[in-house]
Amino acid sequence: MTTVVDTEFPAPAGVRSGAFGNATHLICRACGATSPLGPFYACMECFGPLEVGYAYPTVTRAQIEAGPKSIWRYQPLLPVPADIATFRSTDPGFTRLVDARQLADELGLKQLWVKDDSGNPTHSFKDRVVAVALSAARELGLQVLACPSTGNLANAVAAAAARAGIRSVVFIPSDLEPQKITASAIYDTTLIAIEGNYDDVNKLASEIAGEEEGWAFVNVNVRPYYAEGSKTLAFEIAEQLGWRLPDQIVVPVASGSQLTKIDKGIGELIKLGLVEDKPVKIFGAQATGCSPVAQAYRAGHDVVAPVKPSTIAKSLAIGNPADGPYVLDAVRRTGGVVADVGDDVVVDNIRRLARTEGIFAETAGGVTIGVTAKLIADGVLDPAAETVVINSGEGLKTLDAVSGLVGPRVTLPPHYDAFTDFWTTNA
Amino acid sequence: MTTVVDTEFPAPAGVRSGAFGNATHLICRACGATSPLGPFYACMECFGPLEVGYAYPTVTRAQIEAGPKSIWRYQPLLPVPADIATFRSTDPGFTRLVDARQLADELGLKQLWVKDDSGNPTHSFKDRVVAVALSAARELGLQVLACPSTGNLANAVAAAAARAGIRSVVFIPSDLEPQKITASAIYDTTLIAIEGNYDDVNKLASEIAGEEEGWAFVNVNVRPYYAEGSKTLAFEIAEQLGWRLPDQIVVPVASGSQLTKIDKGIGELIKLGLVEDKPVKIFGAQATGCSPVAQAYRAGHDVVAPVKPSTIAKSLAIGNPADGPYVLDAVRRTGGVVADVGDDVVVDNIRRLARTEGIFAETAGGVTIGVTAKLIADGVLDPAAETVVINSGEGLKTLDAVSGLVGPRVTLPPHYDAFTDFWTTNA
Structure with a gap:
C-alpha cells in the first residue's frame, strides 16, 4: 500500500476537521497552482479549472468491501467525511456490471x-456526482442546492435535496417538455422556468452563483467536488x-x-x-x-x-x-x-x-x-x-x-382462431 | 438449523435432476393434495391453486451472504437450480431498504x-417473479415466455426474455397508451395487440396457455414458480x-x-x-x-x-x-x-x-x-x-x-434582476 502525501493545507475557516475526508486542497489543472478547499472552481492565478487533491492513507480492498453497498464504500478516495454514510443521501452507486455476451x-x-x-x-449517473456535491455543500455551510438542467441533473439534484431535507432550486428553459418537468417537480424543488434556451438558463445560473451567498450550484461553484x-x-x-x-x-x-x-x-x-x-x-x-x-x-x-x-x-x-x-x-x-x-x-x-x-x-x-x-x-x-x-x-x-419505431407486431380480434392463424405463419 | 423434509417425488420426465433446487413437489393450497413438479397450476383433485413445496437442507446466513448481489443469493429457498447464477437473467433484487426518517x-x-x-x-418488483418463471420455463423445456399485461409485467417479461435469448410474446389491449407500448416493444418482443379490454386479453391468454404446447405464461401455467x-x-x-x-x-x-x-x-x-x-x-x-x-x-x-x-x-x-x-x-x-x-x-x-x-x-x-x-x-x-x-x-x-399537479413555481425572463425580485420574496 502506497501513502501519497500532498502539500498540507489548513482546514477552511468555519469547516469542521475531516469535512472533506482525505482531500487536502484544490489544484489547478492548467497551471498546477494550489489553493485551500472551499467553494472555488477557478484558479486564482490563471482562471483554470480546479480539481481536488488528496493525502491518501493506506486503503485496502477489505476495508472497501466492508463498506456500504453504495459509492460511500469508496469514502477514503472521495472529498467526503469518514461519517458520510450517516448523512441522508440517495446512496447511489454499486450498479450492475452486466456480462453482455449476446451483444458481444x-x-x-x-x-x-x-x-x-x-x-x-433517479436512474442516471448524475446521482453519483450530485451526492458528492451535496456533501460539499453541507460541509461548506451552503443552504441551497441548485443547477441549470433540462433532465438527468435536475432529477438528481431535486431528489438528493429532498432526501437531505435541504432546499433546492432548479433552473429550466420554459419550453421544456411536460414529462421532464414532472420528473423533477415531483420532488417539491423550487423549479424556475426561464424564458430562453438552455444557454440563457446556464448564463443566468452562473451569474447567480457569482453573486448570491449560500448557494451550491452543483456543476459551477462546487464542481471540483461534484466531478470526483x-x-x-x-x-x-x-x-x-x-x-x-x-x-x-x-x-x-x-x-x-x-x-x-x-x-x-x-x-x-x-x-x-x-x-x-x-x-x-x-x-x-x-x-x-x-x-x-x-x-x-x-x-x-x-x-x-x-x-x-x-x-x-x-x-x-x-x-x-x-x-x-x-x-x-x-x-x-x-x-x-x-x-x-x-x-x-x-x-x-x-x-x-x-x-x-x-x-x-x-x-x-x-x-x-x-x-x-x-x-x-x-x-x-x-x-x-x-x-x-x-x-x-x-x-x-x-x-x-424510439416511440413510433417499435410497436405491436399485429392487432387481432379477441379470438383464439385469429391468434392461431397469425401464429401458424409467425411462430 | 432445521431440516424440513417433505414427501419425496420423482423428478419430472425430461427434466434434469436439481432443475428446481430444493423444491420437490407442488401442493394444493385449497385441499393439500400434492403433485409432481411441472407446468401445472391447478390441483387435479379440486382445481385449487398450486404452490411449491420444498425439502429444505440446512441453510446458513454466511452461505447466503457469500452469494451474488441479486435474488439468486436465496437460491436454496427458491425453485431454481444451484447453478442459476450461470444462466442469463436480469439478475433482479437486492434493492435499497431506505431508512425513511423524514417520512416517519x-x-x-x-x-x-x-x-x-x-x-x-425494469424498475418494478415484477423482475423478481419473472426471473423465477424464466428459470422454470427453461428447465421445463418451454420455448416461449408470455404474458397478458398492460405495464410492469410486460416490461419485465420482454426484458428477461431478451436477456435470456428466448422468444417472448406479450398480449396487450389495442388501446394501450403509446408510451407503455414503447417501453415493452423496445425489447423486440412479439407484441400482439388485442381488440378488447384487459379482461378480453386475459381470457385469450388463458385459452392459449391451455391449448398450445411449449408456452410459459408466467402468471398462468408457471404461476406457482413465478409467485415464489x-x-x-x-x-x-x-x-x-x-x-x-x-x-x-x-x-x-x-x-x-x-x-x-x-x-x-x-x-x-x-x-x-x-x-x-x-x-x-x-x-x-x-x-x-x-x-x-x-x-x-x-x-x-x-x-x-x-x-x-x-x-x-x-x-x-x-x-x-x-x-x-x-x-x-x-x-x-x-x-x-x-x-x-x-x-x-x-x-x-x-x-x-x-x-x-x-x-x-x-x-x-x-x-x-x-x-x-x-x-x-x-x-x-x-x-x-x-x-x-x-x-x-x-x-x-x-x-x-401527477403531471399537471406539479410544475414550475414561476416563469421569469432571463435576467438576474428578475431572479432577485422573485427570490427576495421567496427565499
Whole structure:
C-alpha cells in the first residue's frame, strides 16, 4: 500500500476537521497552482479549472468491501467525511456490471461488460456526482442546492435535496417538455422556468452563483467536488471485475468530466495498489450533432471549438465542453480515440442493447454502444480485448427517441382462431 | 438449523435432476393434495391453486451472504437450480431498504423503512417473479415466455426474455397508451395487440396457455414458480435489517400474491433459523377504486367478490384477485388488516414520498404510503413499532397521475434582476 502525501493545507475557516475526508486542497489543472478547499472552481492565478487533491492513507480492498453497498464504500478516495454514510443521501452507486455476451457476439467482441447506471436512484449517473456535491455543500455551510438542467441533473439534484431535507432550486428553459418537468417537480424543488434556451438558463445560473451567498450550484461553484463522484464508476468496475482493470473503456462525452474522472480513478487505484498496473485504453463517444471533442480529436487539436448542438442525445448536448482538452489528453495518452455517430445509429443501438441484453438505455447509451460498434467495424477497438461500456441513463426518460419505431407486431380480434392463424405463419 | 423434509417425488420426465433446487413437489393450497413438479397450476383433485413445496437442507446466513448481489443469493429457498447464477437473467433484487426518517417524522412513526423496488432492472418488483418463471420455463423445456399485461409485467417479461435469448410474446389491449407500448416493444418482443379490454386479453391468454404446447405464461401455467419470486422481498428485508424481522409490513395488493409470498418467506426464515421467531403484522393496501379484498376484510368474509376496477393505480387494478382469500387469511392470522384509499390520496402520497425521501413511486407506491398514513391516523398501525412499506414500482411509468399537479413555481425572463425580485420574496 502506497501513502501519497500532498502539500498540507489548513482546514477552511468555519469547516469542521475531516469535512472533506482525505482531500487536502484544490489544484489547478492548467497551471498546477494550489489553493485551500472551499467553494472555488477557478484558479486564482490563471482562471483554470480546479480539481481536488488528496493525502491518501493506506486503503485496502477489505476495508472497501466492508463498506456500504453504495459509492460511500469508496469514502477514503472521495472529498467526503469518514461519517458520510450517516448523512441522508440517495446512496447511489454499486450498479450492475452486466456480462453482455449476446451483444458481444453480435459486435464480434470477445468479452464485453455494460456498466448500467440506469440502476441509480433517479436512474442516471448524475446521482453519483450530485451526492458528492451535496456533501460539499453541507460541509461548506451552503443552504441551497441548485443547477441549470433540462433532465438527468435536475432529477438528481431535486431528489438528493429532498432526501437531505435541504432546499433546492432548479433552473429550466420554459419550453421544456411536460414529462421532464414532472420528473423533477415531483420532488417539491423550487423549479424556475426561464424564458430562453438552455444557454440563457446556464448564463443566468452562473451569474447567480457569482453573486448570491449560500448557494451550491452543483456543476459551477462546487464542481471540483461534484466531478470526483464520477471516479466511483472506475472504482466499481475494477471491484466488480474482482479488483482488476479491463483493457478498454468506452465513455459518453458531454462536458467530458465523466471520462476524465474515470481516467483519474484508474490512476488512483493503481497508485494505491488496489489493482495491478496495466494499460487501459479510454475511448470517448459523442453524437455527431454535438461532437466538438471528436472533431478536435480528428483534427489533431488540443483545444475544442464550440458547436451549436443538434441531436436527440440531449443529455450529451453540451456544445462547449469544459473538460474537452482533458478528454483529448486522456484518450491520446491511453491510446484511445473520440468518435461520433449520427442520430439514426443512436436509435438503432438503443434498440440493439434492449434486444440483446434487456437493457433499455436513454439516448446517451445508444451513442456509446453505437460508437463501440463503429470503432470495432473500423478496426480501432481491439475485438479480443476485454471491454467495458458505460450506460449512463434510462430509456424511460427518452421514450420519444424510439416511440413510433417499435410497436405491436399485429392487432387481432379477441379470438383464439385469429391468434392461431397469425401464429401458424409467425411462430 | 432445521431440516424440513417433505414427501419425496420423482423428478419430472425430461427434466434434469436439481432443475428446481430444493423444491420437490407442488401442493394444493385449497385441499393439500400434492403433485409432481411441472407446468401445472391447478390441483387435479379440486382445481385449487398450486404452490411449491420444498425439502429444505440446512441453510446458513454466511452461505447466503457469500452469494451474488441479486435474488439468486436465496437460491436454496427458491425453485431454481444451484447453478442459476450461470444462466442469463436480469439478475433482479437486492434493492435499497431506505431508512425513511423524514417520512416517519411526518407520519408520526418511530422507525420506517421503504423497500424500494423501483431499483430493479425494469424498475418494478415484477423482475423478481419473472426471473423465477424464466428459470422454470427453461428447465421445463418451454420455448416461449408470455404474458397478458398492460405495464410492469410486460416490461419485465420482454426484458428477461431478451436477456435470456428466448422468444417472448406479450398480449396487450389495442388501446394501450403509446408510451407503455414503447417501453415493452423496445425489447423486440412479439407484441400482439388485442381488440378488447384487459379482461378480453386475459381470457385469450388463458385459452392459449391451455391449448398450445411449449408456452410459459408466467402468471398462468408457471404461476406457482413465478409467485415464489416474491418471497425474496421478505428475505432481503430481513437480511438488510441485519437478519431480523420488522414488527409491521405494508404491502400493495393486486392479485394478492406478493403479500401471501412475503408471509410465506417470513415463515421460511423462521423455520430455517435464519432469523429469531417473532410476530410480524402484515397489512394489505388497495386503491378504493379496486378494493375487493379490503371490502371482504371489512365485511368479515373469507372469500372475495369480484369488482370492476376504476382507479389510477392500474398496476393494482385486478378486480378478481386470485390470492384474495389467502390475503385475508394472512392479515387476520398476523393481526393486520386490508385497507384502501382513494385516487386523490394516492396522488398526495406519491408527492409526499418524493418530497420527504427523494423516491418517485408509481401509483402503487402512493397507494401503499397512503394506506400506511391512514392506518396510523386511525390508530390501527402501531406508531412505535418498526414498520416496512413496499414501493413496488417507478414513477416515470405513471407520470400522467401527477403531471399537471406539479410544475414550475414561476416563469421569469432571463435576467438576474428578475431572479432577485422573485427570490427576495421567496427565499
